[in-house]
Structures are given as structure tokens and as C-alpha cells.
Amino acid sequence: MIAAVAGAILLGGCAAAEEQQSPLNPVGRSAEAIDVHWQTMLWTGAAVWVIVVAMMVATLVRRRRKDGAGDGRGEGGGRGSVLFVALAGAVIPAVIIVGITVQSVWVLQETDPGQEVDGTTITVTGHQYWWEVEYPEHGVVTANEIHIPTGERVRLELSSDDVVHSVWVPELSGKTDMVPGRATNMWLETDEPGTYWGQCAEYCGMQHALMRFIVVVHEPAEFEGWLEAQAQHAAEPPTSDPTGEPGIDPEESPADQDAELVARGREVFMSSSCVYCHAISGTEAQGREGPDLTHLASRDTLAAGTLPNNPGNLAAWVVDPQAIKPGNEMPGTDLAGDELQALLAYLESLE
8 A cells, every 4th residue: 555655656756847737836826725724634634643543552552551450440530531531522623623614714715706806807618628718808819728917816707618617727726617507707816927737627528638728827018918919810821822823833932932831721721621610810710619720829739738739749630630539529631631731831820
């Protein structure tokens, strides 16, 4: 048993630091309050256990000594024993329970989702199996990433499009359920810039474990810059070929060839089934079944934290998403090699 526990601890330490999901490392206001409460219950329980075990051992030793010296009848008892039983069995437990209860009420107040926020409100909608994130006051829609500034209490307005989900960022907050047909709220606040991993904490289907997201905490000026960039329409590529003829001229410069490949990829995207599920701001693609792709290339991950966002993973995801994340609602894309290359060039240009 001890070896198993030690092995689990050592294996847990092998996790990549950038993907840490640990409530034992709180940096958010809500998570810190929860951690204080948890630590209090842990150490109080440990102390009670140690005292009880010590008393049991002392009683057994004392009884053995008495048995060796005779039956011991007539020894002990009296008012001292009665007082000890009253203190150990009633008064001290009552004090502990009242203290834990008072602290529980304090934690509930500290984490109350109805608290006032400083300004930013973010709408988060759970889907099987990804997160839609919207900044309604700024006209920004993204997916699987929540960006917030330091030193500001930010409200998350939560809802679900299908089944019950639950938002949990262990280092920043507790868990809050997303219930279909019902609005719930939570807030995030921290002074520590960085990237924090979150997870759906309510079983929502076969890909529940791969429904992840990140919270990126910026300094205020950097956050404003991010918001401004995300509010822009997708960059418009140049026309595919100035002569009106398809294809790429091998005598053109690499930059011109890349521009034409991106333009051709845009045409592939707009003529494929992609437009029915995905939106790209500034284009006729306005689908809402899947994530908004306006700034896809600026995101760190693909498929709700399943893969790092790089060209190879993007190609694999576009061609056969079911092989990577079985049960998700995205079908594979059947394209010729040159069409796929052009489509990937276009998607990678969406920064």
C-alpha cells in the first residue's frame, strides 16, 4: 500500500509543469479560500486521529500492566474520568464542529458567485466536447481559451448547449456546473500572470476527459491588446491569381506563392462543408455548430486542449478528427492533397 501511494506521488510529479491542474497550488482568490478551508480540515482531522490513536495505545499498555499486576478493580474512575469523557467526547468535538462550520460559512461568502465584478464579463457555453467563449462587450468570440487581466474580478456567465458540464480551474477556483436551460455564474481573480489549465469536472460523455481549456492571465495592458486584436476581422488574403488562371506560378517569389496558396485555401474553405459549422469574422462563413475560427492560429491548442496547435496536428485533426477524439461531432474532411495543403495554409494564416 505504501509503495503504491509513493508511486502515485512520483508519477504525479512527472506531469508537465505547464499542464499542471492542482488545487494544492492556489493562486486565485477563490482557490485560496478553498485551500485554507481544506488545510484546516486536513490538519484538524490528522491531529484528532493522532490523539485518538495515542490514547488507544496508552490504554492498551496500561491495561496490560494492570493485568500483569492483578485484576485492577477499584482503581481509576471517579470524577476525573467523567470529566475527561465529557471533554473528549462532547466539548472538544463540539468546538471543532462549530469552528469548521464558521469557516465553511466564511468560504461560501468568499466564493459567492453573486459578488460584484470590476468590469469584464465573459460568457462561456459548454458543448460536447468544447467550450465557446464570448466577450459580449467587445464583440470577441473564441474557443477553449479564457483570457483575463490580473488584479480584476472577472465574471463568467455559464450555460450548456446540451448536457451538464462543469467548469473547474483548480489553481484559480472551485467547480461550477453548467446546466441546460439554467444560467449559473462564477468569478475568477488572480494577481499572477500565466497559463492555467481547466477541465470539465462533470461527466458529459465519452470524451469528457478531453474537454479541457486554458485560462491565460495577462497584465492589464497586454489583455487590452489581446482584446483589440481578437476583435478584428480575419485578415483578407489577396486574390488567388492576378491573371485569373488557377495554380501557382513557380517563377513567383516564395512570398507570392504563399499568398496565393492562402487565397486558394480560403476558396477551398468557403466551398466546403466547413462553412456550415464554423464562423470566420468578415467572411460569409457564419456557422455556429463548431468553434469560431477567426483567430484559430493564435490559439495554443486544438480540439479543446487535446493537441498542441501546430501544422501537423491541424492536418491530422482536419482529415480525421474521429481518430483523435472519437465521438466528437466534427466529421472528417475528404480533400485532395493540394486542396488540403491550401486549406491548412489558410487556417494557419488566421492569427
